[in-house]
């Protein structure tokens with residue numbers, strides 16, 4: 001105990017942590033079935049598995065949120081019972097949760113200070129916390145504004161707040177439950193620099209992700225779970241992406257996609273000189289214009305925080321525009337209520353899906369039909385047609401492979417990725433005229449990603465105009481017919497995918513005019 | 522004729538009584554503000570007030586001990602608050618229903634005790650007016666603001682204290698976090714149950730004082746259903762005041778001033794139908810607060826139980 005190395009954050013390091021024979025049952029689900037897992041100081045250990053494999057459940061037991069039905073948690077050789085997150089924090093465990101654990105109506109600094117003792121006794125010491133946040137932000141290259149309210153921040157920025165929260169508490173062992181799902185490629189690179197440094201310092205890191213290239217790039221060992229059971233633990237250097245995918249899914253996956261190009265129909269979604277304000281009242285969109293044809297996928301690339309969520313919200317009727325016009329075929333959409341927008345055939349997969357897209361207390365089937373309640377198929381004269389609802393829900397759950405004990409299970413007891421699939425199933429299956437898909441595969445496993453991509457491509461054939469908003473350039477390139485780039489609320493240019501290179505798009509994302517459009521003007 | 526009646530001294534009297542009448546609303550509504558900020562809607566306020574009113578009255582009736590009366594009202598309020606917390610936090614019962622249960626218990630129990638222990642309407646000598654030295658001698662202002670009994674002063678003192686606790690202390694931060702996102706608070710080691718127990722039992726304690734302020738400071742009597750729904754108005758004031766102590770104060774004042782005016786109008790016999798007169802404070806308070814408090818979102822977790830879902 002005495003010769004134990006103290007980490008820069010002030011906590012003694014945790015040399016080894018072992019979870020042995022962990023069993024955790026939920027009603028109708030065996031989430032963890034005698035799982036073994038261990039992590040050492042200085043190591044990044046990846047935890048992989050499909051949606052619902054039991055990764056978050058395992059980690060929540062380490063963080064004291066759930067308690068194992070069987071099994072032991074062993075800290076530096078000593079068995080410990082972790083009763084609550086408070087115990088975990090004291091032991092030096094930090095967790096960045098899959099869903100943001102932030103209080104929207106409080107500021108960044110207040111969120112960080114929450115639950116910590118203050119140097120001013122009963123009074124908060126927000127000034128001191130603010131200073132320390134700025135220090136940490138500088139050391140780890142995480143720019144956040146301590147005075148901003150959480151509701152004003154983009155998802156990417158909120159993620160940084162989560163990281164700062166854990167760093168501030170000086171965790172020696174850090175659990176990262178899909179931390180990169182919402183970061184841009186550049187942010188991910190910076191993030192890995194931070195994490196690698198932390199591991200070198202002697203932190204133990206547990207890293208959950210669905211992105212295999214990340215796992216390959218910077219972890220030391222990988223443990224794979226399937227259906228709550230260990231599939232195996234391997235050294236990262238001894239494996240590769242395909243092997244890992246096979247371990248997860250239990251079958252080889254098809255990474256290469258080929259699809260035929262479709263003749264572009266008439267312009268279906270037209271956006272003309274659209275401007276709008278952000279939550280903070282500053283211009284978020286400046287004279288945005290573009291068209292999406294029937295049967296076309298327009299990819300909107302851009303670094304997070306450049307107006308993407310605002311654009312999606314304006315089209316969906318959830319945010320007023322200050323000027324400009326939106327048209328679907330020949331109908332004006334500008335100024336419509338969200339309900340009218342739905343009725344005109346727009347489907348919307350929101351970026352902040354946990355907040356905007358689902359009602360957590362409602363069941364899977366209720367969430368699945370939420371948008372179409374008024375359709376005669378589901379309800380007649382104000383009475384719900386339970387039979388049809390159940391049939392349809394069961395279908396969707398099956399085709400989208402949503403792992404749930406039943407269609408009557410409330411959304412809040414689904415795994416993160418499975419909850420996402422519910423929204424995707426609902427929106428994509430509505431056969432919309434226009435599909436606005438914001439980060440559609442964020443947080444879903446590789447099997448489901450494959451499936452969603454296939455469905456988006458399929459939609460083109462039925463004449464849907466798709467606006468695909470994504471920070472994942474691989475995804476943009478894989479699915480788009482044309483690529484638009486947004487920077488500081490302006491469209492920098494629109495290029496055909498066959499003329500685009502990662503380099504040219506990357507430059508535009510950083511705010512440089514593409515040579516083609518300059519020539520055209 | 523109206524001008525003759527409405528003299529300067531009448532106006533001063535009205536304002537002073539408005540200040541005084543706001544007392545029970547303030548205690549109850551500030552207490553309820555804490556509970557609701559932490560996510561618990563306690564509809565039992567009125568019942569707790571009745572029990573507080575009776576306990577205080579009984580002590581004063583038997584012993585004349587005013588401070589003892591207030592202390593017992595606090596204790597009884599605290600216990601009923603704890604009961605509400607136990608039902609809604611530990612047992613995770615539907616908050617609206619548990620609150621109504623607490624209300625009905627208070628309504629019935631206070632009457633039962635009254636029947637058994639006192640049985641007929643009596644008066645006591647309650648808290649005497651305690652003019653604040655010097656300040657009370659300022660013309661007009663002194664009479665309006667500084668010539669009241671201690672429970673009145675206490676109620677107004679509570680407002681800045683509540684503001685301070687909510688906005689400047691670590692406890693306030695925890696309360697707000699628990700009311701907005703209990704899950705997030707939980708992951709940071711903040712015990713949702715502890716915070717809710719604390720706010721709800723403090724709310725109960727303050728409701729007890731609110732009741733005492735009626736029975737041994739303002740009216741100095743006890744009878745069946747003495748509060749006459751006052752506790753429910755206090756809850757409404759919390760909503761219309763946007764869960765902020767300063768706005769709750771505004772609401773309580775508007776309500777009480779108009780109420781004082783309405784009572785005066787009826788006493789001097791100005792011919793306005795009494796139903797309408799009685800209604801005005803309610804309507805006016807709602808209108809003023811709805812217009813002035815820009816739309817404030819209620820705490821996101823208000824009236825939702827929290828479980829870790831294990």
Ligand SMILES: Nc1ncnc2c1ncn2[C@@H]1O[C@H](COP(=O)(O)OP(=O)(O)OP(=O)(O)O)[C@@H](O)[C@H]1O
Pocket residue numbers: 026027029030031049050051052053054055056057058098403404405412413414415416417418443445829830831
């Ligand atoms: N609180 C709960 N109540 C009931 N069932 C639950 C609860 N939490 C998780 N489950 C179930 O346990 C299983 C494992 O869920 P878990 O969240 O651990 O998955 P995961 O591996 O983290 O998946 P994802 O990649 O989608 O986040 C799922 O089938 C889920 O429905």
Ligand SMILES: [Mg+2]
Pocket residue numbers: 055056057098177415416417
């Ligand atoms: Mg998970």
